[in-house]
Amino acid sequence: MDKVSIITPLYNNDYKYITSCADLLMKQVYENFEWLIILDEINPQVAGLLANYEDLDIKLITDKDVTNVASARNVGIRNSEGQSLYFLDIDDYIHEHTLFCLVETMKTSSAQMVVGSVKKVNVKPSYSTSYSAMLDRMLKNRHIKASPIKSKKMRSSCLNILYNKSFVEDYSLSFDQSISDLSDVTFTMPAFEKALNVVFDKDAIYLKIRRNDAVQFPSLSQRSNRALVYPISIRLALKLLEPGSKISIMLSRRFLYSYHHRYFSDIYNGDINDHRRNILIEWAETFREVNIDEMKFNRFIHKVEVKYLINNNFTTATKMAKFRSVIKNIKKVIKKPKVAKKLIYTSYLSRKSSVKPTWILYESFLGKNYSDSPKYIFEYLNQAHPDKYKHIWVFDKGRKELPFKSTQVKRFGFKHMYYMARSKYMVNNMRQPKWFVKRKEQIFLETWHGTPLKKLVFDMNEVHSANPNYKLDFYEQSRSWDYLVSANKYSTQIFKRAFLFDNEILEYGYPRNDLLYSPDKDKIASELKEKLEIPLDKKIVLYAPTWRDDEYYKPGKYKFKLTMDLERMREELGNEYFFIVRTHYFIADHLDLDNVSDFVFNGSKYDDITELYLLSDVLITDYSSVFFDFANLKRPILFFTYDLEKYRDTLRGFYIDLQEDGPGPLIMNNDELISTLKNLDEVSSNYRDRLDRFHNEYCELDDGLASKRISEKVIVNNK
Ligand code: C2G
CATH class of the missing domain: 3.90.550.10 (Spore Coat Polysaccharide Biosynthesis Protein SpsA; Chain A)
Incomplete structure (x- = not known):
């Protein structure tokens, strides 16, 4: 052979x-x-x-x-x-x-x-x-x-x-x-x-x-300046081919296609500086080599534009190209009004409008709810500095009842774009849109949304999530963050490395955990139970699992299959316990819990998980960061980790060894879960020391005043 x-x-x-x-x-x-x-x-x-x-x-x-x-x-x-x-x-x-x-x-x-x-x-x-x-x-x-x-x-x-x-x-x-x-x-x-x-x-x-x-590890194509090298490569190849051969004509046509569709904006965007002039020179040179009569121009005007390029009249070629792209954008806008808003934001509002020094724009979990650290910063500022600021909240659906006056805008609506361009402060717990333009007068406060267990961005080997450009996007977006909040020393070290972050990290504790230190927390908890019709005479279990990177319909829309057998839980534990089940905000599947509605409250749509912590006696999670926050209450934590090996070893990798150092036991199936809950007192006394150690390590900065420390530093005392 x-x-x-x-x-x-x-x-x-x-x-x-x-x-x-x-x-x-x-x-x-x-x-x-x-x-x-x-x-x-x-x-x-x-x-x-x-x-x-x-x-x-x-x-x-x-x-x-x-x-x-x-x-x-x-x-x-x-x-x-x-x-x-x-x-x-x-x-x-x-x-x-x-x-x-x-x-x-x-x-x-x-x-x-x-x-x-x-x-x-x-x-x-x-x-x-x-x-x-x-x-x-x-x-x-x-x-x-x-x-x-x-x-x-x-x-x-x-x-x-x-x-x-x-x-x-x-x-x-x-x-x-x-x-x-x-x-x-x-x-x-x-x-x-x-x-x-x-x-x-x-x-x-x-x-x-x-x-x-x-x-950090770009491939050759990711490193190279393709808009410059591409015309050179075509020229070199054409020289090796028979003039007028079938292959040579095919290559010339591909070259024209790439000019229009792949490299157009690299060739023409921005002023004609040295870098762009070099690119233009190479494209002109290659167009001179090919037989442009063999090319299939869609419109006569395209051919005229290329002729200007060939004659080294870069100014006219650029003017024609830019005019063409304006026409293209107008056509796009007519077809898709969504594009219009973005275009008005990126090309007009974010450049020309003035920035308002007292406007603050808040967004939590992609506008899904009124929650997390942005909520607590908003409430602190309203209490401590009433009427000093204009507060704007971004929500993806409808209006919400908030305890203080606010302007509410629909995510990605025109008003959102308007306030994004004009607000001096942005308070966000996730990444902003990729097309966000950071203005020099603006201050971006990134609160992030959890102390990490799962490896983050540049600490991850392979990205299994739906977006292949995740690392590059993350890197570019996080360059706009002026401040990043960290709840503990452990998070600070990780954020520096995993986000390649060199701006200021505010290791001040988590605003979202302030409520857990409220002197009224018991009262708040029982009022909430009444409001949500959650029994007052049962122990409340909050089950809050995370999402799985490899189980999705499309980016941001993840699947979740409930492994916990709630009917069995009701049968075995119904006399003593009541469950709240809350899925992660990425989960698109709606759990049908109707058959167990007398035993389970579906808390997936509830705005703020911190309030649910307050009324829960036990937390069950898997690999979600929720346990770092819940540990502030020093109440029992159980880990329902039926897919531990896959999640830890294939999907993500963890920063801490849950088995050795986690604040509670790892439980692999429904039987074990039932027996653990039946013997909860014994199990939690076995884990008391570990929970205390865990609390000392990760919760020491939380004291109910993190919102104050952060708001005063970033917003109130900002000069
Ligand atoms: N969360 C929630 N309900 C869940 C799971 C999560 O409300 N069932 C909220 C919690 O505030 C939690 C946050 O979403 O802290 C982040 O969720 P994780 O499950 O930890 O997952 P992820 O969104 O991937 O963030 O550094 C933190 C990491 O980035 C993890």
Whole structure:
């Protein structure tokens, strides 16, 4: 059987992917391959990491020529001994049958290139037995149809294509080393032009994993200035093609498409400074090289614009492009009035309107409720400094009865945009919208929403949540925060590292816990019980679980399946206990608790969980930060952690060892939960010391005055 040479360039910060890539290759059904890893410098660490993979034929190669990914791949080609070549990036993923399919198709079709399919995904898939069984079935039923490849499947990327090595040598195909990112096109396009027989195999799957930390570990494409390099790469590729050939025309048309759709704003946004002039020069140069008569311009005016560019008349080209984008925006606005509000905010209100020094804009949990630290800061300011400020609350649905006068605006409505642009102070417990424009007169107070148990942002390895750009977005959004509230020393250390945060952290305790120190707390609790029709003669259990990163319908809309058997709880504990069940604010599923309504109050829609803490005798949670706050009351805490291993080890990772240091027992199933609640006194006396220690460590700053400390520092005494 023919040997495949797998070529993988490897740079400094990519070492962390090396063993998982080796694991993938160990799993390949097709085993006759050598793996050439091309390094920019000799590194003993790499050899150490690969020491256990004796079964793989690994060649570590360094060469003085290796300066970028293009040269590394060329060195790989030169050093390869196989009959075919395959490029694999260290942080990507191939299914176990990928090589097998490609090699098999190449053999049966005698193709010079076999092109597999590439999908972009956010996280690596995890193998399951059902998946392996599916693969087995698929491999048995393969009907290889050697169909010639269509032009839209001719990717610029060299990945997941098996190349016949003699074909590559006969035509001296290589990557242009003068560029790094985007150099692929200088290899693939000539290859497609020269190859007489190219076949597509959809079963050979390659997963391109999007790097979720573009801030600390950007991929090559995330690092590079693509708007500048792209036209250069196309020019270099065109020079290698026959003028007027089918491939050359296809590439020219792709270039025009990218001009309109991918790079337009990078080319034309902002004033013509040196950076933008360089970009314009490169685009003009490439447009001069292509035959613009072969291009399909949608409108004559587009062609005129490009002609100005070609003639180096950058000012006129820019004016025309900007005019075009204004027209486009107007069309968008007519179609979608939502866009209009944003546009008026970003281009007018946030630039031209004046900032009002006494206006404060509050938002809690994305406008879902009147709660958390923003609520307590609002109440403090109203009590201590009545009539001094104008208070504006953002809510996503309808108006709410608040204890003090306030203006209420609908989230993302026009009034919201108006107050976002003009309020001097913003008090928010989550991230603001990505398009928020921070004005220099504005002060952003981020209260955050919990002492973390689950690893946060840059402390997370893989992001399993619905948004693949989570880390980059978080980084950019948090740059606008002037102050960040921390409830304890532990949180401060984590926030600095996990948010890469260098602005001021106010380690002042949590405003949201002030109520737990109110001298009237018992009275408040019993009045609330009456209001919510919660029995006065039963012990109240608050069950407040968190969300699961991998169970969602779409971003912000998460699923939740109730594992707690409430009917059994009622049967066994109904005489003594009454339950409040409260899901996390991300949960879109509405729990149907009608059949247990005499035993359970559905507190999911209740505004403020702090008030629910006050009336609860016991807290049950899983991995939610709620227990750090509830610990202020020194009442028993139980952890219903039926999916502990998955949550801790796969999804998130924890900062503290719940088993060793948590303030209560971990309970894995309904039986244990029932017996623990039946013996609650005994269990809580066993955990008394741990709860005390936990309280000392995480609650020492909370004393009922955090709202005061923070409001006075950030708002009242702000000069
Ligand atoms: N919360 C709630 N009801 C729940 C769960 C959470 O009201 N059933 C509120 C609590 O105020 C809690 C906050 O939402 O402190 C954050 O919830 P977590 O479950 O801890 O999850 P998350 O939103 O991911 O925040 O540093 C804290 C972390 O960011 C966790």
